[in-house]
Amino acid sequence: MQFSRELILQQAPDDASAKAAQGLRNVAKWQSLGANELALWGECKGSGSKPYQVQIDLSALAFKCSCPSRKFPCKHGLALALIRAEQSSAFTDAELPVWVGEWLEGRQQRAEKQEQKKATATARKSPEDAALPTKRLERMAAGLDELERWLQDQVAQGLAGLLGNEGALERLAARMIDAQLPGVAYRLRQLAGVPGSGMIDGVDWPLRLLGAFGRLQLMIDGFRRFDSLPPDARADLSQALGLPLSKDEVLGQGELCRDEWQVLGQRVEEEERLWLRRVWLLGLNTGRVALVQDFAHGSQRFEQVFLTGSVIAAELAFYPGAHPQRALLTNSPELRERAIEAPPSPVRVALAELAAALAANPWQPLRPLRVDDGVPERTPDHGWVLRVPGQDADGAMPLRLDERDGWVLCALAGGRPLRLFGEWHLGVDGCHLRPLTAWQERALVWAVQENAE
Template sequence: MELTTESVLALAPDDSSVKAARGLVAPGKWPTLGFDDAVVWGECRGSGAKPYQVEVELSGPTFKCSCPSRKFPCKHALALLLLRLAHEASFSRGEAPDWVKEWLDSRQKRAARQEEKKEKGQPADPAAAARREASRLRRMAAGLDDLERWMCDIVRHGLDQLENDSRWAEETAARMVDAQLPGIAARLRSLHGVTFSRGGWTPGDWTQILLAQFGQFQLLIDAFRRIDALPPAEQQDIRAALGLAPDKDTVLASGERVRDEWLVLGVSHLEEDKLWSRRVWLRGQAHGRTALLLDFSHGGKQFEQSFLPGSLVSLTLAFYPGAAPLRAIAAEAPVLSGTAPVPTVPLHAALEDMARRVAAQPWLWPLPMLVSDGIPSRKDDVWYLQTPEGDCLPLELEENDGWRLLAQGGGSPLSVWGEWDGLRLRPVSAWEPGASGAPLWREGVGL
């Protein structure tokens, strides 16, 4: 990683972490500061008697701190890197202390164990695996039958019974989890609160949203019942939509491999019941292919690899199978290779690309979208991207994020990268059209 103030601040989980980190950029607060070619470390005085031990491996970068913060990276790790930039003379080059060596050694051993496990594998029992698969498919079929009956009952008795009530989404999602249908459960939970006439929706909109999702569910139910008659790629799409994606080892062993220089267009996070998910959106420079890296971490934003929006990384990806492969796994550690201009995509071209994706894979969610000719605007408490021709694209934006996006655009069009859920675009990052480097706006982070 090339250390710059911009690249360090881009790693911050939120504005408050940046503010807190800046308050620690003072050599007097760090009794120990050191570095070598691979790692930077330091001890920072805190509220306790023992200083916090902070270490950053630069190749990732990867962080560790002994503080109790659940943010990742924490303010101490950010401050250590900022301190390295602002007060380089305060750091001593030399051999890392034992606590840094132990951390690096544990990381190397863990990586070696994982590699050994991949090479050796576990002897499989095909008969037992087939029995487990058949048992799960039976539970899934019963769960989908239950979902179909529930939807028919709701439609038959009227959607108004759901208005101003959010319990139905969680209750039905819980039943889908019991039926081993996590993909369906996630889609139901995404509808939480939609039946309330608020949040910018006009009265009656929620019924259209709900019926459209019911239609998606029914299409998926019908496809599952005919899955054996479909091409293998489409079978994989159906299984993934229901929550039966292949494991990472299988994808790394047999998935389509693509090596390219990948532009990091966006990084988004979501937390649910202490489980953090991270979506990293990439675009290949050689052929314009889009890829999604989806990772999970329990208890905090602690992910093995870091990706900076606006950076260019050299990387080989292994793609999950499907009719229109999008999700992938990094087959190696990313190597930072500079920056590249963000592509320019007018709204009409973005919608055409969206239509092609939906036609190839109707259950893919959320979908990536880049719009380069939209001006942030607000009407009736709803944020939009409005083109010079007057076309509007609704946005899902927190109030503060919307005003920051508007201020950064200054009334001019922006290149906005985000996630489309079929109804609204959730902006993740934004640049001036054709710009390169770090975005001028990121979701939830003031730059």
């Protein structure tokens, strides 16, 4: 599989990694470089006595390196791909070294186990057959009753009573944990910083807090008539309450979808040494958008690498829900060479689809949004916005960007519409689009860089 220098460098977690990778393109810094139809590998001289062993699985574009870097891909993996793209003659056709063969064999064994899990998961119980223990249901019901009384008291007494008393939300969240409602506790902790936080995206804090209270009340009402809800709505509510399905249950109950998926964008976040990665995929045949979400803790790294802008062939299992979004890979993805043929997405269509998704599942705080006819602008009153030609700034879409990325997008657009893809955030910090990628004439021209240190 061939990749351009530009595409490889766009996958760098930060500018420092990209610069360091380019400095390692000198083949004199590599003790060996090998390739066959399965993989690329090389040994790069480092600061220690032993060289770093770098390898790339070409079928799924998975990277592995023996260096201690927490960045993914690391500079050595990026450099190996760059050398292949620019100096393919530097590689020798050879048999796989033992260390590369063992890694590929391990990946194959894990893929086979995943297939076995998928085959056996279909015999598992459906969501209708699964039932929570009576004692847990009683704890949850009591916790939600307490939450409802608290919400009614705040509205009756006035939200100003929460100013300077943010600890009340933390204490209530702790009681929701005792009631085995982790999803509710998470939402309450997010509200602790809202009282007195002022205007965000044109909405003052009391209105944002009331909106969050309304979604909590909707959860309470939904729980009380849980048995009468449609199966998809029950699945969404269960996840919102903090009762997610296991991976095996998703493989057994979720809808399977095989397609060629374009990697629209990805984002990596870190909290207390827990790394969360969200990868957004667009099915080029089905038109579906999927979110593949995975975690790594401490010194662990994501083994599977997704190249933004590339196309992979894979089967996904979607989590059940009224508007399925999150999905699991059921097999190892395979890279494809295919021209990008994503359908157009004017802002009116994109917002209509967003509204339908939020109506179907009002507790989902993140939604994908792709807009083809917006122009990024910096306004004195609203900050960064995405304006549709003919629309004033008051009706523009708020963007969440740092100054550098904002000016880069403005320069790329040059006052003309730019295709943006990002995550639409609906939360206590306002409603806005956080761009992840930008495209011009089917070409990826910008991707947000995440520092994975």
